[in-house]
Amino acid sequence: MKKVLASLLAGVMVLSLAACGGSGSGSTTAAAAGTTAAATKAAAAATTAAAAAATTKAAAAATTAAAASSGQKYKIFLISMDQMDQHWVNMDKGCQKAVQELGNVDYKWTAPDVKDDAKQIECINNAVAGGANAILLAANGPDADVAALKDAQSAGVTIVYVDSPANLPAVGTFATDNKAAGKTAGEQLLKALQAAGTNEGKIGIINTNAATTSTVDRESGFRSAFDGSKFTILETQYCEGDAAKAKDIATNYISQGCVGIFGTNEGSTVGTGNAIKEDGSGKVIGVGFDKSDTILGLVKDGSLLCTMAQNPDVMGYDGIKAAVDALTGKNKGDGKTVDTGVTVLDKSKVQ
Amino acid sequence: MEKKTQASPFKRMMAIRGMGQVITAAIGLIILMIAFSILNSSFFGGRNIGNLLRQIAPTLITGIGQSFVLITGNIDLSIGSVVGMSCMLSATMMTKGVDPLAAVIITLICGLAVGIINGELVARFKLPPFIATLGTMTIARGIAQIANNNYNTDSIGEGAGATAFRNFFYYAKILGLYNTIWIAAVIWLVFNFILSRTRTGRHVYAIGSNIDAAKLSGVNIVSTTTFVYLVSAFCSTVVGMIICATSGMGTMDAGNSYEMYAVAASVIGGVSTLGGQGILLGTVMGAAIWGVLQNGLQFAGAPVAIRNIVIGIIVVLSVLMDVILRGRKPHYQPEKADNGPSGEKAK
Numbered sequence: 001m002k003k004v005l006a007s008l009l010a011g012v013m014v015l016s017l018a019a020c021g022g023s024g025s026g027s028t029t030a031a032a033a034g035t036t037a038a039a040t041k042a043a044a045a046a047t048t049a050a051a052a053a054a055t056t057k058a059a060a061a062a063t064t065a066a067a068a069s070s071g072q073k074y075k076i077f078l079i080s081m082d083q084m085d086q087h088w089v090n091m092d093k094g095c096q097k098a099v100q101e102l103g104n105v106d107y108k109w110t111a112p113d114v115k116d117d118a119k120q121i122e123c124i125n126n127a128v129a130g131g132a133n134a135i136l137l138a139a140n141g142p143d144a145d146v147a148a149l150k151d152a153q154s155a156g157v158t159i160v161y162v163d164s165p166a167n168l169p170a171v172g173t174f175a176t177d178n179k180a181a182g183k184t185a186g187e188q189l190l191k192a193l194q195a196a197g198t199n200e201g202k203i204g205i206i207n208t209n210a211a212t213t214s215t216v217d218r219e220s221g222f223r224s225a226f227d228g229s230k231f232t233i234l235e236t237q238y239c240e241g242d243a244a245k246a247k248d249i250a251t252n253y254i255s256q257g258c259v260g261i262f263g264t265n266e267g268s269t270v271g272t273g274n275a276i277k278e279d280g281s282g283k284v285i286g287v288g289f290d291k292s293d294t295i296l297g298l299v300k301d302g303s304l305l306c307t308m309a310q311n312p313d314v315m316g317y318d319g320i321k322a323a324v325d326a327l328t329g330k331n332k333g334d335g336k337t338v339d340t341g342v343t344v345l346d347k348s349k350v351q
Numbered sequence: 352m353e354k355k356t357q358a359s360p361f362k363r364m365m366a367i368r369g370m371g372q373v374i375t376a377a378i379g380l381i382i383l384m385i386a387f388s389i390l391n392s393s394f395f396g397g398r399n400i401g402n403l404l405r406q407i408a409p410t411l412i413t414g415i416g417q418s419f420v421l422i423t424g425n426i427d428l429s430i431g432s433v434v435g436m437s438c439m440l441s442a443t444m445m446t447k448g449v450d451p452l453a454a455v456i457i458t459l460i461c462g463l464a465v466g467i468i469n470g471e472l473v474a475r476f477k478l479p480p481f482i483a484t485l486g487t488m489t490i491a492r493g494i495a496q497i498a499n500n501n502y503n504t505d506s507i508g509e510g511a512g513a514t515a516f517r518n519f520f521y522y523a524k525i526l527g528l529y530n531t532i533w534i535a536a537v538i539w540l541v542f543n544f545i546l547s548r549t550r551t552g553r554h555v556y557a558i559g560s561n562i563d564a565a566k567l568s569g570v571n572i573v574s575t576t577t578f579v580y581l582v583s584a585f586c587s588t589v590v591g592m593i594i595c596a597t598s599g600m601g602t603m604d605a606g607n608s609y610e611m612y613a614v615a616a617s618v619i620g621g622v623s624t625l626g627g628q629g630i631l632l633g634t635v636m637g638a639a640i641w642g643v644l645q646n647g648l649q650f651a652g653a654p655v656a657i658r659n660i661v662i663g664i665i666v667v668l669s670v671l672m673d674v675i676l677r678g679r680k681p682h683y684q685p686e687k688a689d690n691g692p693s694g695e696k697a698k
Contacts, residue, residue, distance in 0.1 A: 082604075083496070083501065084496060084503075084603040084604050086503050114604075114607070210655060234652060235652040235653065237649055240607065241604060242602070242604065242605065242607060243597070243600070243602050243605070244409075244594045244597045244605065247597050247598065248402075248645075251402050252399070252402065252646060252650065253649075255393060255398050255399045255402060255650075256391070256393055270598050270600065270602075271598070274597065274598060274599060292505075292600075293504075294506040294599055297506045297599075
């Protein structure tokens with residue numbers, strides 16, 4: 001399928017050459033190089049009865065034809081924080097979907113084995129050395145990767161941020177507005193507590209670590225929702241995404257008398273839900289982030305009030321599309337952040 | 352509050368090699384517990400003590416495994432990854448409809464396989480233990496990732512089998528104590544008996560004290576070393592299932608860094624990283640101190656930076672004490688000067 005598409009696009013290139021006679025030295029030389037390849041491919045593909053189909057396909061592929069006019073594929077790397085968190089796995093899926101639709105992307109997903117700044121910098125450098133045209137990056141932290149990214153940009157690599165940006169202007173950022181999402185979570189919790197007649201008490205937060213921007217923003221958004229209320233938020237505890245450790249932390253919060261608990265990512269939320277379920281008193285309300293089969297089960301049986309479901313697949317999909325647009329020159333991007341949004345999944349939405 | 356002393360007379364107890372560090376650790380533990388309950392009175396509530404014991408159990412179990420390996424003068428870095436592998440394998444099987452008992456048995460076999468590989472690599476092929484277990488560590492973590500095709504597993508569900516599994520390993524209580532605590536206690540009793548009262552246990556100490564002398568004395572180095580790595584793998588596999596029961600699902604990064612916590616628990620309790628020294632009672636103290644620190648610092652509302660510094664200082668102090676004391680004679684010498692020529696107590 002890919003080969004047929006490539007041959008057809010190469011055939012379109014030949015046609016467009018004949019029609020317009022090339023538009024610049026760069027594309028002419030590239031076109032010339034592609035002609036020889038196209039000639040052989042066109043000869044092979046010419047027999048397929050798709051002459052008429054080629055023109056329709058050409059029209060549809062017009063946007064990407066310019067990109068593939070030199071027969072070139074864009075090498076795009078997705079560099080996430082690790083390769084185990086479901087969030088990145090779903091983002092990779094979104095990227096693959098876009099890659100399949102576009103057809104002119106040589107896509108690779110790479111990440112360190114654990115969340116680590118130095119390792120992520122290495123991944124960026126390896127991607128640049130490996131001939132990347134664009135990098136989709138979920139930065140561990142806002143500043144750690146900046147130097148490596150500057151090197152990448154001066155080597156001509158296009159940068160798009162997904163999930164977590166770094167402090168360096170790039171094509172754009174496709175991420176959840178974590179502060180807003182955290183605030184939503186806080187408001188949901190506050191509303192539920194007040195509905196249950198509780199107007200003061202202790203609230204506990206379980207975060208991943210103090211360095212990941214996304215979860216830190218969620219926490220600060222959450223805290224802002226409680227400004228001016230009579231609730232005290234205890235010192236945040238960190239679980240490094242470990243669901244079992246999060247359960248211990250949440251159980252300790254409950255022993256300390258917390259009335260509400262917030263988990264800032266999947267592992268923390270699973271632990272929170274399990275601890276509230278074990279407590280069973282109904283006096284503790286938990287809200288969380290991300291969705292997984294276990295979290296949905298915990299929302300369904302009432303252990304969690306609700307969870308903020310992100311859209312990592314949308315981040316990946318839009319990120320790839322934006323990278324290709326920037327590479328083809330169609331839209332260089334304005335550096336702005338596109339909020340890929342969260343959905344509040346509570347019991348009514350979970351079936 | 353219970354003070355962990357043996358019933359036997361003080362002198363006989365002090366003559367057990369390694370008991371000095373255990374006593375120091377026990378005193379440290381008591382001081383910590385007092386300090387934390389002053390900082391937050393709910394720390395000592397019955398509810399928290401039960402939770403605390405349950406939180407200590409995984410560290411204790413992996414600590415026992417690591418202690419066995421450390422006493423032979425080796426190290427096992429694959430503990431954390433075997434925990435993760437065991438968690439993922441058992442969860443994946445159960446979500447695919449495998450009966451929990453069968454899943455447990457299959458997971459145990461896989462975990463023990465890692466132990467055998469470790470033992471053979473270190474003892475038969477003479478790889479440095481650091482390198483060998485580093486290799487199995489990464490392989491086991493990789494297996495944890497592909498077990499469910501690079502996804503965390505779904506929930507193991509609410510079915511009768513899954514609920515029984517979760518209750519057995521984590522949620523149920525027997526006689527008022529959580530099952531996890533009983534599991535840890537049974538494991539400790541069995542392996543302490545093996546280490547202190549059987550020939551295999553003596554061989555473990557022998558290898559760690561002087562491997563050449565041990566070999567010349569007829570100790571089978573390969574089978575004893577494989578044995579200790581099997582113990583370690585067994586303990587890690589059990590903890591992996593406890594983690595799976597806790598969360599009700601398998602997570603690919605479960606057990607991250609657990610091997611280091613196991614080393615910390617062992618070392619605080621007096622097990623020497625140089626081999627040949629230490630008793631499992633010390634591992635109990637070490638795991639207890641570790642768990643009390645984690646739990647108590649949360650109750651005290653300490654920011655995470657303080658917690659990391661405190662824990663690090665305590666571990667370093669323990670190792671320092673161990674290294675300094677190793678320069679002295681192994682038997683405890685009381686202060687009284689006129690107790691015989693070398694001050695050694697005859698039993």
